[in-house]
Amino acid sequence: MTASKPISLKDEGLEQKKRSTPMGDALRQFRRNKMAVVAFFIITFFIFMAVTASLWSNISFLDAPKGFKARHTINPAGLDRVDPYAEPGHCARDGLDQGKAWCALLTEEQRARFPNSCRVEIPDPNQRQWCYILGSDGGGKDWMTQTVYGAQVSLAVAFVGSSVSLLLGLVYGMVSGFYGGRIDNVMMRFVDFLYGIPGLVIIIIMQVYFREISSKYEDSSGIVGFIVEINKDLGGLFFLFIALGLLSWIGTARLARGQVLSYREKEFVEAARAVGARDRRIIFVHLLPNIIGPLLVAETLAIPGYIFAEAFLSYIGLGVQPGTPSWGEMISRAGQEGGFYSNRHMIYVPSAALVMLTLAFNFFGDGLRDALDPRLRGR
Amino acid sequence: MTNVAKSEKVMTAPAKKKDYGDPIVSVRGLKKHFPIKSGLIFQRETAAVKAVDGLDFDIFRGETLGLVGESGCGKSTTGRTILQLHRATSGTVNFEGTELTTLKGNSLREMRRKMQIIFQDPYASLNPRMSISRIISEPLVVHGIGSERDRQKRVEELLERVGLNPFFANRYPHEFSGGQRQRIGVARALALEPSFIVCDEPISALDVSIQAQVVNLLQDLQRDMGLTYLFIAHDLSMVRHICDRVAVMYLGKIVEMAESEELYTNPLHPYTQALLSAVPVPDPDVEENRQRIILKGDLPSPANPPVGCNFNTRCPVAIDVCFDWDPELIEVLPGHWVACHRVT
Ligand SMILES: Nc1ncnc2c1ncn2[C@@H]1O[C@H](COP(=O)(O)OP(=O)(O)OP(=O)(O)O)[C@@H](O)[C@H]1O
Ligand code: SF4
Ligand SMILES: [Mg+2]
Numbered sequence: 001m002t003a004s005k006p007i008s009l010k011d012e013g014l015e016q017k018k019r020s021t022p023m024g025d026a027l028r029q030f031r032r033n034k035m036a037v038v039a040f041f042i043i044t045f046f047i048f049m050a051v052t053a054s055l056w057s058n059i060s061f062l063d064a065p066k067g068f069k070a071r072h073t074i075n076p077a078g079l080d081r082v083d084p085y086a087e088p089g090h091c092a093r094d095g096l097d098q099g100k101a102w103c104a105l106l107t108e109e110q111r112a113r114f115p116n117s118c119r120v121e122i123p124d125p126n127q128r129q130w131c132y133i134l135g136s137d138g139g140g141k142d143w144m145t146q147t148v149y150g151a152q153v154s155l156a157v158a159f160v161g162s163s164v165s166l167l168l169g170l171v172y173g174m175v176s177g178f179y180g181g182r183i184d185n186v187m188m189r190f191v192d193f194l195y196g197i198p199g200l201v202i203i204i205i206m207q208v209y210f211r212e213i214s215s216k217y218e219d220s221s222g223i224v225g226f227i228v229e230i231n232k233d234l235g236g237l238f239f240l241f242i243a244l245g246l247l248s249w250i251g252t253a254r255l256a257r258g259q260v261l262s263y264r265e266k267e268f269v270e271a272a273r274a275v276g277a278r279d280r281r282i283i284f285v286h287l288l289p290n291i292i293g294p295l296l297v298a299e300t301l302a303i304p305g306y307i308f309a310e311a312f313l314s315y316i317g318l319g320v321q322p323g324t325p326s327w328g329e330m331i332s333r334a335g336q337e338g339g340f341y342s343n344r345h346m347i348y349v350p351s352a353a354l355v356m357l358t359l360a361f362n363f364f365g366d367g368l369r370d371a372l373d374p375r376l377r378g379r
Numbered sequence: 380m381t382n383v384a385k386s387e388k389v390m391t392a393p394a395k396k397k398d399y400g401d402p403i404v405s406v407r408g409l410k411k412h413f414p415i416k417s418g419l420i421f422q423r424e425t426a427a428v429k430a431v432d433g434l435d436f437d438i439f440r441g442e443t444l445g446l447v448g449e450s451g452c453g454k455s456t457t458g459r460t461i462l463q464l465h466r467a468t469s470g471t472v473n474f475e476g477t478e479l480t481t482l483k484g485n486s487l488r489e490m491r492r493k494m495q496i497i498f499q500d501p502y503a504s505l506n507p508r509m510s511i512s513r514i515i516s517e518p519l520v521v522h523g524i525g526s527e528r529d530r531q532k533r534v535e536e537l538l539e540r541v542g543l544n545p546f547f548a549n550r551y552p553h554e555f556s557g558g559q560r561q562r563i564g565v566a567r568a569l570a571l572e573p574s575f576i577v578c579d580e581p582i583s584a585l586d587v588s589i590q591a592q593v594v595n596l597l598q599d600l601q602r603d604m605g606l607t608y609l610f611i612a613h614d615l616s617m618v619r620h621i622c623d624r625v626a627v628m629y630l631g632k633i634v635e636m637a638e639s640e641e642l643y644t645n646p647l648h649p650y651t652q653a654l655l656s657a658v659p660v661p662d663p664d665v666e667e668n669r670q671r672i673i674l675k676g677d678l679p680s681p682a683n684p685p686v687g688c689n690f691n692t693r694c695p696v697a698i699d700v701c702f703d704w705d706p707e708l709i710e711v712l713p714g715h716w717v718a719c720h721r722v723t
Contacts, residue, residue, distance in 0.1 A: 020554055022508055185422055267504035268514075271567065273464055274496045275518035276488035289508040 026371040036367020042360040046353075050151040088135040088143075088345050135345040137337065146325035147349050153314075153326040154307045154357060156237060157244065161306035162299045164245035169252025170295060176253070177260030178283060188257065194250050203243045203309065207318040210239035235324030240313065244306055255298055259291035293372035300365035304358035311354055327354045402437035402473075403575055403607050404461060409434040409470035411453075411460045415682060428682045430456040432631035434470070435708060438575070443601065443608040445622030445639065447615050447654075449678055453631040454611045458577040461609070462494055463487060474575070492522060495568035499580035501560035505552040511538070511563055512548035518570040537566040541596060558589035565596065575607045583613065594621060615651075616658045619643055624714075627651050630689045631681055633708055637715040647717045649694050650674075688720065696721055 030036060134144035176187040214231060217224045231238035263269060269286050277285075311328030313319035320326045327350040334346030412427035430453040438444045446454050459465045461472050463479050472479045474494065482490060498504035505514055515537055516530040525533065535545035541562040552560060561581060568576055578597065582590040598621070600606055612618045618625055619639055626636040627650065635648040646652045653672040674693045679685055685692050687702040694701065700720050708718040717723065 021551060182422065267498040267500055268506040270459075270464055271496065271498065271504055271564070272506075272517065272521075274462060274491060275521050275567075275571065276491040277517070277521050281521065285509075286506055290506070 029373075030367050030371035033367040033370055035363045036370075039360040039363035039367065042356060043364060046151050046357055046360075047155060049148045050155050053145075053148045053152055088133060134349050135343075137333065137346060143330075143346060143349055146330060147327070147353050149325045150327040150330055150350060151353065151357070153235070153237065153320060153324065154310065154354070157240065157306050157310040158303045158361070160241045161244045161248055162303055164241065165248040165252050165302065166295060166299050168245070168249035169254075170256050170292075172249065173253035173256025173258075174260050174283065174287070174291075177257035178264065178279075178287070180264075184257070188254075191250055191253055194247065195254075197247075199247045200309065200312075202247060203313065204316075204318060206243045206246070207239065207313060210243070211318070214239070232321070236319065236321035237324075240310060240319055244309060248302070248306065251302070252295060252299065256291065256295060259294060260287055263287050263290050297365055297369040297372060300361060300368055303361040303365075307354070307358050307361070327351075399439040399442065401440060403440045403475055404438040404609075405471075405473040406434050406436050406438075406461065407471045407473075409457070409460060409472060410468045411456050411465055412468045426682050428680075429631050429684060430681055431460060432681075432684070434633055436626060436633060436636060438607060438609060440574075440607055441601075441605055442623040443610050443621055445618035445625035446609060446611045446628060447618055447625055448613065448628035450613055451678060451681065452628045453681065454613070454628055455579050457628070458496065458579050458609055458611055462491075462496055462577060464496070488522075492518075492571040493573050494575045494577070495571065495573040496577045496579060497561075497564050497568050497581045499584055501557045501564060501584060502552075504564050505560055507552055510549050510551055511555075514552070514563060515548075515566045515570055518567065522571065524571075533570065534566075537569055538563075540569065540600075541566045542592075557585050558592060561585060561589075561593055562596065565593075565600070569600070569604075572604075574605070575609070577609045577611070579611045580613065581610075582617070597621075615643075615654050627654065630679065630684055632689060632718065633716070634690065634719070635715075635717045636708070637712075641712075641715055645715075647711065647715070647722045648719050649696050649721070650690050653695075688718075 132142055132144070134142075134147065136143050137146070172187065172191075176184045210231075213224065214228050214236075217228045219225070220228075227238070264287070269282060272282055272286055310319055310326065311331070314326040314328030315332045317329075317332070320329055330350040331347060331354075334343065334350070337343065337346065409431060410429070410433055411431040412429050414424040415426040415428065416422040417425045432453075434457060436444075446457060448454055456465060460467050461474075461479075463472075463482070467480045470480070474490065477490060479487070479490060509517075512531065512534045515534045519525055519530045519533060524530070531548075534548055538545045538548060543559060543562050543566070547554075552563070555563065564581075581597070582593050585593060597608070601608060610618060610622055615625070615627075622639050624637065625639045625642050626633050627642075627648065628634070629650050635642065635646065635651045637645075642651065643655065646655050649672075653674050656670060656672040672695065674695075676693045679689070679692055685702075687700075687704055688694070688697070688706050691697045691701045698720065704720070706718045706720045706723065708716050709723045710716050711723055
């Protein structure tokens with residue numbers, strides 16, 4: 001009867017061990033990966049910028065005693081053209097052209113000595129002063145503000161792309177893997193077919209087509225007109241979402257199916273069937289919590305792909321609509337408006353943002369993978 | 380000493396050890412074939428793995444029936460098909476007077492309360508995302524038994540019953556050792572108070588030191604709760620002391636079935652003899668004279684079993700008729716069934 005006696009705490013060796021739950025272990029594992037933690041904060045920072053972008057353009061956040069007040073709008077009202085580009089750090093008072101960029105570096109007395117280059121009138125210190133922290137484009141629009149708005153586009157594409165892909169792929173792959181047989185066969189042949197098509201080419205063709213629709217149905221009523229209207233309000237993002245979402249789920253569906261197949265035959269699933277659990281319970285209680293981890297990791301690692309796809313499409317003019325700043329579109333504008341040597345900041349700023357955000361998602365995805373890897377659990 | 384001479388020598392009636400009551404499970408002509416499909420889009424069934432190919436046997440109330448055979452001979456498939464985890468290709472499974480193979484939906488779900496399964500792999504058999512208490516209470520949740528508090532109490536009772544401290548009910552499977560996990564699996568199987576449990580190699584994956592503990596636990600439970608076991612194992616020596624009767628399987632069929640002492644002392648089928656000859660004997664004199672019967676060749680594929688007796692490719696004493704006719708399982712001595720042309 002020794003077997004049936006409750007084993008003491010010591011025997012089980014459990015009381016020395018720290019309490020360990022799958023969530024807690026994952027978090028602990030994630031925190032160990034320093035790069036991933038840094039990446040997490042970078043992503044959070046970009047999200048914060050994107051969410052608060054509109055506040056930045058209306059509320060001053062710096063009010064130094066010398067009248068330095070940085071306010072950002074895409075085109076500050078009343079500010080004359082700053083020709084040709086404001087360098088990073090260039091400041092100007094409302095209603096005044098500060099002339100050449102170097103004038104900004106002079107004190108007001110010094111400036112008075114160069115009446116031809118810098119205007120003699122001493123600006124009214126009570127006037128607002130605008131500072132281009134990261135310079136401007138040729139139209140005097142603040143480059144940093146545009147970059148922040150560009151983050152909105154990139155992050156929207158990242159989250160919508162990955163959510164659509166996850167949702168469609170998960171449902172499709174799980175149905176295929178769970179019900180198996182003929183259903184599985186037909187569904188997977190269709191995925192194979194889509195997989196063979198070069199995605200970017202299809203997206204480009206679709207975007208060209210959508211462009212056409214947009215201009216044709218611009219003012220028409222009805223469902224198409226309504227969608228075109230929404231797309232216009234979103235700066236062309238709606239059709240971009242459709243184009244990206246339509247193909248991005250394929251890989252997810254394959255992964256989800258493979259995961260379901262590997263777990264479907266596991267003994268704990270069979271145990272659940274043996275007690276009479278219904279399909280719904282097996283899918284949501286036994287399969288989903290086990291397969292969701294790898295899918296989230298894959299989806300996170302796919303985000304840089306979505307961001308780059310949007311940037312590329314916008315770069316070649318098939319992404320966002322004109323007037324909506326996006327990093328790809330900004331880089332393209334930087335190239336057109338003067339090339340690499342005359343206004344480097346225009347290229348550096350959106351490129352740096354693009355590289356930082358995509359790298360951050362990559363490192364974050366790596367950290368997530370380590371955190372959810374059961375082989376590393378509990379260490 | 381040839382096998383045939385040996386089998387003739389000891390053909391005396393064995394003493395029946397136990398009084399068997401009514402069968403709790405009656406299996407007749409049970410077949411489970413897994414189709415092999417091919418074709419790109421429109422798949423056709425081109426062949427079948429005959430994992431279980433015609434079984435007839437009874438399991439009596441309160442006994443432990445051992446099911447022994449090489450890997451891949453269809454033992455697990457038999458257990459799962461009886462429990463309707465696989466649906467039978469043909470044949471019948473009668474459980475306490477109810478025909479299971481035609482049951483569906485809620486009536487089948489209701490029957491599942493009476494029959495459960497314990498698995499081989501203690502790591503794969505517990506959902507890593509569920510706490511122990513959720514795992515053990517799942518059968519109760521599925522059947523809507525008791526309130527949340529009742530279930531927690533039941534979980535604690537069950538944990539105690541299988542020798543685990545109820546204190547750890549909220550922990551997760553990865554924190555437990557193999558033997559402890561196997562006990563958790565037993566507790567889950569007991570939650571619905573079944574009368575019949577399929578034990579699919581429940582101790583094969585455990586350390587030798589822990590195997591005895593789990594066997595003791597299973598035997599205690601059987602005695603206290605009047606359980607009936609179908610005990611699957613791949614090794615004859617393991618089941619000798621656990622089982623009342625033993626059935627030996629080869630390639631989807633039962634080749635010999637008898638009370639365990641009878642089977643060990645008087646094996647009649649050449650395959651059983653070969654299996655037993657590989658088991659070391661504790662008595663040194665007997666051990667010295669022990670002759671190993673080495674089977675030639677490999678296990679044929681269950682997708683393409685030999686014509687006639689399916690053991691004929693490896694049988695050391697096969698005769699012509701073995702290649703034409705499949706021998707039937709016949710009761711040659713009271714309670715001792717054999718399927719071999721050389722015996723019957
Ligand atoms: N779901 C399935 N689909 C196709 N073939 C299967 C399936 N399950 C089992 N088989 C095949 O049926 C045969 C019997 O398998 P089974 O698992 O019953 O063997 P077993 O005797 O339990 O072996 P082991 O000792 O390895 O557990 C094997 O050839 C196996 O490949
Ligand atoms: S029937 Fe023939 S082949 Fe089969 S076991 Fe008996 S002797 Fe061997
Ligand atoms: Mg098996």
